[in-house]
Amino acid sequence: MDLQNALWWFSLNILSTIILGFYSMQEMACVSFNKIRLHYYVSKGMKRAIWLNYLLQNPARLFGTTLLSVNIAMFVGSECARQTYLALGFSPEIAPLTQVAFVVIFAELAPMFAARRYAEHVALLGAPLLYASARLMAPLLWSIDWISKLIDWLMGKDGVSEHVILNQEDLQKILALQDDEIGSDGANLSNIASNIFSLQNKDARHIMQPINSFPSLPSNATVGQLKQILRRPSINTVLVYHRDVSHVVAIASPRDLIRIPDARKLREHASSPWFITQHMKITHILKEFRRNNRTAAVVLNTEGLAVGVITLHHLTSEIFGKLSHLTEQHDIADVSAPTFIIDRTFSADMKVAEFNDQFDVILDEEGDLTLADLMTKSLGHNPEKGEAVYIGPFELTVSETSLTEVKKINVKGGGH
Numbered sequence: 001m002d003l004q005n006a007l008w009w010f011s012l013n014i015l016s017t018i019i020l021g022f023y024s025m026q027e028m029a030c031v032s033f034n035k036i037r038l039h040y041y042v043s044k045g046m047k048r049a050i051w052l053n054y055l056l057q058n059p060a061r062l063f064g065t066t067l068l069s070v071n072i073a074m075f076v077g078s079e080c081a082r083q084t085y086l087a088l089g090f091s092p093e094i095a096p097l098t099q100v101a102f103v104v105i106f107a108e109l110a111p112m113f114a115a116r117r118y119a120e121h122v123a124l125l126g127a128p129l130l131y132a133s134a135r136l137m138a139p140l141l142w143s144i145d146w147i148s149k150l151i152d153w154l155m156g157k158d159g160v161s162e163h164v165i166l167n168q169e170d171l172q173k174i175l176a177l178q179d180d181e182i183g184s185d186g187a188n189l190s191n192i193a194s195n196i197f198s199l200q201n202k203d204a205r206h207i208m209q210p211i212n213s214f215p216s217l218p219s220n221a222t223v224g225q226l227k228q229i230l231r232r233p234s235i236n237t238v239l240v241y242h243r244d245v246s247h248v249v250a251i252a253s254p255r256d257l258i259r260i261p262d263a264r265k266l267r268e269h270a271s272s273p274w275f276i277t278q279h280m281k282i283t284h285i286l287k288e289f290r291r292n293n294r295t296a297a298v299v300l301n302t303e304g305l306a307v308g309v310i311t312l313h314h315l316t317s318e319i320f321g322k323l324s325h326l327t328e329q330h331d332i333a334d335v336s337a338p339t340f341i342i343d344r345t346f347s348a349d350m351k352v353a354e355f356n357d358q359f360d361v362i363l364d365e366e367g368d369l370t371l372a373d374l375m376t377k378s379l380g381h382n383p384e385k386g387e388a389v390y391i392g393p394f395e396l397t398v399s400e401t402s403l404t405e406v407k408k409i410n411v412k413g414g415g416h
Helices: 003-032 035-043 047-057 059-087 092-117 119-136 138-154 168-182 184-201 223-229 282-292 312-320 324-330 352-359 371-379
Strands: 216-218 238-242 244-252 275-277 296-300 306-311 340-347 388-391 394-401 406-415
Touching: 003 047, 003 059, 003 092, 003 119, 035 047, 035 275, 035 282, 047 059, 047 119, 059 092, 059 119, 059 138, 092 119, 119 138, 184 282, 184 312, 216 223, 216 244, 216 388, 216 394, 223 388, 238 306, 244 296, 244 306, 282 296, 282 312, 306 312, 352 371, 371 388, 371 394, 371 406
Parallel strands: 216 238, 275 296
Antiparallel strands: 238 244, 296 306, 340 406, 388 394, 394 406
């Protein structure tokens, strides 16, 4: 029995297990990394994110590196286990009995669970070593690629894809030939094809609706206030913001509010927002819409502030064109920017009729009410400082109060 030699081989076995666990963990973390957050980090110029994005865009490099590293570490660890048993005076044939359990627990299950739970931290932490390994193994991966192509050639495959790929001009020519046969539908198909191909050159900034013109409510609003907004047939999604409309904290829709009492806080029952960057390509956004089953995405600028919203209606309009005749007849969607924007503070004693005359709008039919009375009517109680209510296209917020009454009310919104 040679304890010193056994300790040496056991230490090498531990090292190989750590290496095996690292690459297993990195592989799981990379595929579990939120692609939207990764795209955001890349846009900010983060080196680690750029390296990860490169590997994910070249999956052969990523999985080739991890698989080779895992298998090499596994073979080395197996031999180290055999030598450990041999140095201790035991038969090396029984080494797999403990080695398999040791590797499965400490090099597979534990690292993968950790990578799945903390994918972002794990992926970014190990990105430099993973990227360096991919670069180091590049000649070997290229050799494997050439061997694969040689086998394809020997098997009679020339490596050409079996799928026919058409570019935009080819597809439009084919559709143009059909115009005479199918009439106006052919022109529509040609336009749709052109719109689809043009999506690859557009990002979120080209189709988003400005955040100021999208229906929104403050975070202290109630479910009842949301239901007032949803009475309009053109609205089915409302943003929930905290203090400023550029700080979106939730997205509310009718399906979130089934059987919810009107007095409950809206934020407690709204869904968490889905954020995208303003430079994200439309084609990528389409894929994400299909996968996450959301109805709206909040667009962030480079400073992390909300600047716009993209809904499924915006995407379908971009592909199939504006449904102008439906919009005129049924008022399905009105996403045009308001003609004017109001963001002023008024005396709470100001009459609703005076407000209507001044801005040529109809804030409420009861013109003899004051702004304070109108808020009390909508809330069902005397408003306090900071409370807000959404009426029509306007948001009324109490900005100043005394011990007994409301003094100032801020009105924010727009009209046509």
